[in-house]
Amino acid sequence: MLCDASPVIVGAMQVTFFPTARQTNWLLIVAFLAVGEALYLRYLAIEYAPVSLACQGGLQSWLCTSFRTVIVLYNHGVFGWVAIAAAALNLIRPVIFLMTIAIAAAGFGLVLHNTDLAGLAAALLILSLARPAPAKD
Numbered sequence: 001m002l003c004d005a006s007p008v009i010v011g012a013m014q015v016t017f018f019p020t021a022r023q024t025n026w027l028l029i030v031a032f033l034a035v036g037e038a039l040y041l042r043y044l045a046i047e048y049a050p051v052s053l054a055c056q057g058g059l060q061s062w063l064c065t066s067f068r069t070v071i072v073l074y075n076h077g078v079f080g081w082v083a084i085a086a087a088a089l090n091l092i093r094p095v096i097f098l099m100t101i102a103i104a105a106a107g108f109g110l111v112l113h114n115t116d117l118a119g120l121a122a123a124l125l126i127l128s129l130a131r132p133a134p135a136k137d
Contacts, residue, residue: 017094017133026096027103034104038111041070046112070112079109080117087124094128 019027045051045067055064073079086102102125109118 015133017129017131019096019099023096027100030100031103031107034107035111038108041066042111046070074112074114077114077117079105079112080114080121083109083114083118083121084124087121087128091124091128091131094131094133099125099128 045055045063051063052067055061055067083102083105086098086105090098090102102121106118106121106125109115109121
């Protein structure tokens with residue numbers, strides 16, 4: 001499932017990177033799960049006052065651990081930087097694994113206010129679909 005994507009012939013016999021149907025389904029699942037978890041953390045932990053105050057007051061639960069982890073990662077812009085790094089590497093050498101990492105990180109970054117870097121990563125992901133596919137060995 002995580003092998004190289006199938007090539008598509010465009011124009012003057014140029015082979016471009018294009019995920020197969022199975023890989024596209026995998027990418028959709030990862031994208032929806034990442035955005036769903038980010039929405040859950042944002043609206044039911046970070047911005048929901050009772051939970052946010054309880055977690056800041058020292059409550060020890062899995063939600064508060066996730067809350068604290070997301071806050072630390074957000075403060076350092078990790079979601080955006082991971083998305084940019086994976087998308088840039090995917091632009092250089094398109095593989096489905098890098099696209100999966102970039103989509104998940106960009107989904108978290110867009111929902112959790114790292115929009116500048118996550119948006120740039122999304123643009124690089126779109127550009128990578130026009131990139132020639134890696135040569136088969």
